[in-house]
Amino acid sequence: xxxxxxxxxxxxxxxxxxxxxxxxxxxxxxxxxxxxxxxxxxxxxxxxxxxxxxxxxxxxxxxxxxxxxxxxxxxxxxxxxxxxxxxxxxxxxxxxxxxxxxxxxxxxxxxxxxxxxxxxxxxxxxxxxxxxxx
Numbered sequence: 578x579x580x581x582x583x584x585x586x587x588x589x590x591x592x593x594x595x596x597x598x599x600x601x602x603x604x605x606x607x608x609x610x611x612x613x614x615x616x617x618x619x620x621x622x623x624x625x626x627x628x629x630x631x632x633x634x635x636x637x638x639x640x641x642x643x644x645x646x647x648x649x650x651x652x653x654x655x656x657x658x659x660x661x662x663x664x665x666x667x668x669x670x671x672x673x674x675x676x677x678x679x680x681x682x683x684x685x686x687x688x689x690x691x692x693x694x695x696x697x698x699x700x701x702x703x704x705x706x707x708x709x710x711x
Contacts, residue, residue: 586667589626590704593666596625597697598708606690607681610636618680618696619662626665638662672703 610620
């Protein structure tokens with residue numbers, strides 16, 4: 578994957594945030610990228626990025642790299658977004674871990690894991706991408 582422009586990264590981020598806000602994806606907590614048709618927030622990003630392929634809980638990226646989230650939990654998610662997905666979203670290491678925590682409440686920071694719309698709202702603030710009205 579070649580280096581993306583700022584405009585391309587912005588468009589990718591908006592696609593992911595809009596998908597999280599759409600209500601089209603069921604959310605899973607603490608079980609990897611995708612389980613039985615439900616996704617963590619980063620699994621939704623894999624879906625939106627496209628070009629890859631799911632085989633059970635394993636996602637293969639177009640460049641041949643893959644992530645196997647079958648029971649590997651947070652470590653597997655970290656490997657996933659340190660590669661193609663991280664570049665596609667222009668996501669920092671801090672943002673990556675924040676998303677994992679918000680989705681799974683790994684740090685017990687909240688009373689419960691955040692919903693996809695709540696995660697999208699936090700990332701919009703972090704990336705300064707306000708939701709357009711209308």
